[in-house]
Amino acid sequence: MAGRPVNHQRRADLLDAAVDYAVEHGFAELSWRPVAGALGVSTTTLVHHFGTKEQMLEAILGRLRERTFAATSDAAGDRPGLAAAARAVWTRTSDPRQSAEFRLFFAVYGRALQAPRQFTEFLERVVADWMRSLVEAQGPDTDPATATRTATLVIATIRGLLLDQLTTGDRDRVQDAAETFLATLEHNPPGT
Amino acid sequence: MAGRPVNHQRRADLLDAAVDYAVEHGFAELSWRPVAGALGVSTTTLVHHFGTKEQMLEAILGRLRERTFAATSDAAGDRPGLAAAARAVWTRTSDPRQSAEFRLFFAVYGRALQAPRQFTEFLERVVADWMRSLVEAQGPDTDPATATRTATLVIATIRGLLLDQLTTGDRDRVQDAAETFLATLEHNPPGT
DNA sequence: ATATTCCTAGAACGACCGTACAAGAAATGA
DNA sequence: TCATTTCTTGTACGGTCGTTCTAGGAATAT
Numbered sequence: 001m002a003g004r005p006v007n008h009q010r011r012a013d014l015l016d017a018a019v020d021y022a023v024e025h026g027f028a029e030l031s032w033r034p035v036a037g038a039l040g041v042s043t044t045t046l047v048h049h050f051g052t053k054e055q056m057l058e059a060i061l062g063r064l065r066e067r068t069f070a071a072t073s074d075a076a077g078d079r080p081g082l083a084a085a086a087r088a089v090w091t092r093t094s095d096p097r098q099s100a101e102f103r104l105f106f107a108v109y110g111r112a113l114q115a116p117r118q119f120t121e122f123l124e125r126v127v128a129d130w131m132r133s134l135v136e137a138q139g140p141d142t143d144p145a146t147a148t149r150t151a152t153l154v155i156a157t158i159r160g161l162l163l164d165q166l167t168t169g170d171r172d173r174v175q176d177a178a179e180t181f182l183a184t185l186e187h188n189p190p191g192t
Numbered sequence: 193m194a195g196r197p198v199n200h201q202r203r204a205d206l207l208d209a210a211v212d213y214a215v216e217h218g219f220a221e222l223s224w225r226p227v228a229g230a231l232g233v234s235t236t237t238l239v240h241h242f243g244t245k246e247q248m249l250e251a252i253l254g255r256l257r258e259r260t261f262a263a264t265s266d267a268a269g270d271r272p273g274l275a276a277a278a279r280a281v282w283t284r285t286s287d288p289r290q291s292a293e294f295r296l297f298f299a300v301y302g303r304a305l306q307a308p309r310q311f312t313e314f315l316e317r318v319v320a321d322w323m324r325s326l327v328e329a330q331g332p333d334t335d336p337a338t339a340t341r342t343a344t345l346v347i348a349t350i351r352g353l354l355l356d357q358l359t360t361g362d363r364d365r366v367q368d369a370a371e372t373f374l375a376t377l378e379h380n381p382p383g384t
Numbered sequence: 385a386t387a388t389t390c391c392t393a394g395a396a397c398g399a400c401c402g403t404a405c406a407a408g409a410a411a412t413g414a
Numbered sequence: 415t416c417a418t419t420t421c422t423t424g425t426a427c428g429g430t431c432g433t434t435c436t437a438g439g440a441a442t443a444t
Binding site (some may be wrong): 043044 | 430431432433434440441442443444
Binding site (some may be wrong): 028111113160163176177180181 | 305342373
């Protein structure tokens with residue numbers, strides 16, 4: 001009843017490196033051999049730690065979600081109103097230093113829409129997590145229907161604008177539109 | 193100096209069928225053999241008409257863009273104001289009967305963001321075409337800066353809401369948010 | 385020391401991939 | 415009819431894919 005203990009840190013390190021690889025090389029080019037080569041290990045090592053390729057993708061997705069959502073929800077969580085939360089989220093998501101990660105985010109998103117069975121958890125959380133966060137930001141006094149409606153609109157607008165910025169790189173135009181939207185949120189608070 | 197004449201219709205028919213296959217089976221599963229099998233031809237026939245696989249993807253993309261953008265821009269073109277155009281576009285894009293095509297649209301979109309070299313034309317037009325259409329809808333009297341800003345916002349919001357609807361299938365919530373957005377456009381016209 | 389378990393690696397399997405080649409059938413103008 | 419070009423097919427090649435098997439070193443408890 002002994003044996004070498006499981007090295008959880010090793011798996012975590014490999015996963016982090018795999019996510020880095022995915023961010024840099026794209027979601028469509030994730031196969032055992034290239035990833036293993038970039039990480040300096042054998043494909044068998046990856047198989048040992050992650051099981052099947054599908055399980056590795058799942059692990060990468062989860063880690064990616066941690067990176068992106070956690071970073072933005074932190075910013076939104078400790079702000080009083082919806083407008084401030086929305087502005088904080090937009091500031092973080094539109095940061096060019098995060099563009100590679102969000103490109104991967106939308107690549108996964110698009111693929112998930114065509115293979116919902118394989119990406120069930122991603123699809124269930126990609127909207128719900130943000131919804132919860134943005135509904136909370138509106139406080140307990142806001143009418144639930146209004147809170148839901150507004151949160152839906154904020155998520156959609158931010159993601160649409162982010163898509164535009166990643167596509168065209170036209171930062172000035174997109175930021176201008178975002179500013180208009182955020183100003184509307186601040187000057188005409190919903191539900192009042 | 194004779195020979196059998198080139199049958200352009202044949203290529204067009206194959207392309208239409210290929211787009212249908214892509215809509216149904218997803219963008220990631222497009223390889224010669226399955227497509228050829230579904231179309232009842234040999235892989236060599238597809239190669240003959242489309243050249244390389246990359247060229248076939250390009251052809252499919254172009255045809256898909258014709259289907260989606262043309263259908264929606266028709267609706268937007270002959271309406272007087274931006275609000276009416278936006279409502280017409282949203283009505284068409286949020287139609288559940290088109291959900292499969294828009295799933296493919298976002299799958300291609302996400303993939304293009306990670307392989308910009310391969311999908312240059314798609315990325316250049318996916319925003320610009322709609323921008324032009326929505327700026328025109330605002331008429332020549334609208335301040336250009338305002339028109340651009342508003343068009344950017346409308347595109348982003350509609351695409352974000354569409355993403356939400358395709359993800360969650362929560363039609364009531366998304367339509368409710370869309371109605372709020374469209375009502376705002378109608379009651380508070382920008383640039384006035 | 386020994387048994388046990390984990391970690392890693394290399395080789396090999398069958399399957400699928402994109403593509404090229406050879407060859408026959410079909411459709412045209414001369 | 416005949417030469418020419420297009421259309422279609424079957425076959426085959428090299429390559430990559432995910433996965434499995436085998437086996438040897440590394441780290442632990444007894």
